[in-house]
Amino acid sequence: MSLTLKNVTYTYMVGTPYEQTALKDISLEINRGEFVGIIGHTGSGKSTLVQHLSGLLAPTRGEVALDGVSLHAKTDAARQARRKVGLVFQYPEHQLFEETIYDDIAFGPRNLGLAEEEVEQRVRRAMAFVGLNYEDYARRSPFRLSGGQMRRVAIAGVIALQPEFLILDEPSAGLDPRGRDDIFGRIVELHRATGTTVILVSHNMEDVARMASRLLVMDHGRVVLDGPPLALFREGREILRVAGVDVPPVTALLLALRQRGLPVDDTALTPQAAAQAIATACRRRKPC
Numbered sequence: 001m002s003l004t005l006k007n008v009t010y011t012y013m014v015g016t017p018y019e020q021t022a023l024k025d026i027s028l029e030i031n032r033g034e035f036v037g038i039i040g041h042t043g044s045g046k047s048t049l050v051q052h053l054s055g056l057l058a059p060t061r062g063e064v065a066l067d068g069v070s071l072h073a074k075t076d077a078a079r080q081a082r083r084k085v086g087l088v089f090q091y092p093e094h095q096l097f098e099e100t101i102y103d104d105i106a107f108g109p110r111n112l113g114l115a116e117e118e119v120e121q122r123v124r125r126a127m128a129f130v131g132l133n134y135e136d137y138a139r140r141s142p143f144r145l146s147g148g149q150m151r152r153v154a155i156a157g158v159i160a161l162q163p164e165f166l167i168l169d170e171p172s173a174g175l176d177p178r179g180r181d182d183i184f185g186r187i188v189e190l191h192r193a194t195g196t197t198v199i200l201v202s203h204n205m206e207d208v209a210r211m212a213s214r215l216l217v218m219d220h221g222r223v224v225l226d227g228p229p230l231a232l233f234r235e236g237r238e239i240l241r242v243a244g245v246d247v248p249p250v251t252a253l254l255l256a257l258r259q260r261g262l263p264v265d266d267t268a269l270t271p272q273a274a275a276q277a278i279a280t281a282c283r284r285r286k287p288c
């Protein structure tokens, strides 16, 4: 049972001089329980891809399906399928609009037609999940919060829908390191505790490699790598070992990626981040 893309191509502004093909013949399958990280240069197609996975965009060619049900059919089954996928947009706080935090988080569950009692339960749980105290915050305006807190409210709104597939498009963009660690810690915890499938888009290779068990690398509308991040770190370590201690880990990782002809965002990998990511990956999984 899975979320699948079959030969998906997507072109923006078809038939105009501004036509832009953002996804090129992508086929992939994401199984329940996976934690998938997506990286790639600006404009490589990450956001377009996740908008297909959530059913928000329909492919120009090909098919997106959940458990075999096309997300774009105009049927009840397709509507039900789309509800199982929750998407947190980039800068989701820009979409807050209700007068209270409670109403903002309750908006989605109310739309599902749930009884108010159930809605309240979900709001309470979602607020607890993102670390906002219900008694203190539920009746406050979301617009008086800090940027990081607004982001939490927006994420809580999607969590309250209890999606089976949770997709986050750059959830840490614009947050300070503490806010970033906090959000990621909670996402990892949700994944562990509930088995929710997580699909995480990030510019930061280290973030993704630290959390994801599967890494997709995108380049010019194609998925050019699909595999476990640990394999890349192993390659990096091997190059390090051969090259000696003078080569910083970041160079080794960049080499490993480049040897495979993959696009690399040099600025995303500081030497410290690369070294820490290797150490964490090795500690967490089998010895390497």
Ligand SMILES: Nc1ncnc2c1ncn2[C@@H]1O[C@H](COP(=O)(O)OP(=O)(O)OP(=O)(O)O)[C@@H](O)[C@H]1O
Residues within 6 Å of the ligand: 012, 013, 020, 021, 022, 040, 041, 042, 043, 044, 045, 046, 047, 048, 049
């Ligand atoms: N609404 C749109 N209309 C026209 N072209 C678009 C639109 N949205 C994206 N594109 C183009 O599609 C391509 C893929 O964009 P997309 O936003 O999916 O990339 P991305 O990898 O998510 O980039 P970023 O990391 O900057 O968010 C880019 O060339 C972009 O200019």
